[in-house]
Amino acid sequence: MHGLAEFLTTLSEEQLSVFQYLDQQLLAAGLGRKIRFRVPFYDYHKWLCYLNPLKNGNFELCFLQGVLLHKTNPVLDVKKRKMVAGYEIMVQADMDIDLILEIVNNAMALQSIENISL
Numbered sequence: 627m628h629g630l631a632e633f634l635t636t637l638s639e640e641q642l643s644v645f646q647y648l649d650q651q652l653l654a655a656g657l658g659r660k661i662r663f664r665v666p667f668y669d670y671h672k673w674l675c676y677l678n679p680l681k682n683g684n685f686e687l688c689f690l691q692g693v694l695l696h697k698t699n700p701v702l703d704v705k706k707r708k709m710v711a712g713y714e715i716m717v718q719a720d721m722d723i724d725l726i727l728e729i730v731n732n733a734m735a736l737q738s739i740e741n742i743s744l
Contacts, residue, residue: 629661640717641679648677648685648715651723655730671737675730680714687726688712689733699729 637645649666652675653659657668667676678686689695689702692711696702702711713729715721 630659630666633661633664633666637679638683638717641683641685644685644715644717644721645677648687648721648723648726651727652730655727656734657730670734671740674733674737678712684717685715686712687715687729689729691733691736694736695729695733698732701725702729 634642634645645666649659652668657670657674659666659668661667662673662676665676665678668674673690675687675689678688680686688710689712690710692702692707693704693709696704696711702713704711713726715726
């Protein structure tokens with residue numbers, strides 16, 4: 627087994643339901659998905675974010691330029707990381723998809739600005 631199928635086998639039923647919905651929303655927002663390091667990464671111009679299953683059963687949507695995004699999206703948790711910041715998605719709670727998509731759109735805008743300046 628490789629790629630997405632292998633990743634899906636590691637999820638509980640609750641996680642699978644959350645993943646499928648969130649994955650659908652991220653793909654509809656214009657991102658591409660590829661499994662890297664055994665987790666789904668979502669690309670825009672380059673790697674934008676990844677969905678990390680946590681040991682507590684939740685997910686963390688981690689943004690690779692999260693430190694920059696944290697200034698306008700304080701819900702992102704930098705922890706002790708230098709670049710990445712994440713938003714924990716509780717499997718047992720209602721997901722704030724509007725907030726998640728707002729952060730994703732901010733990350734896409736940031737990449738677009740960087741892509742223009744290259």
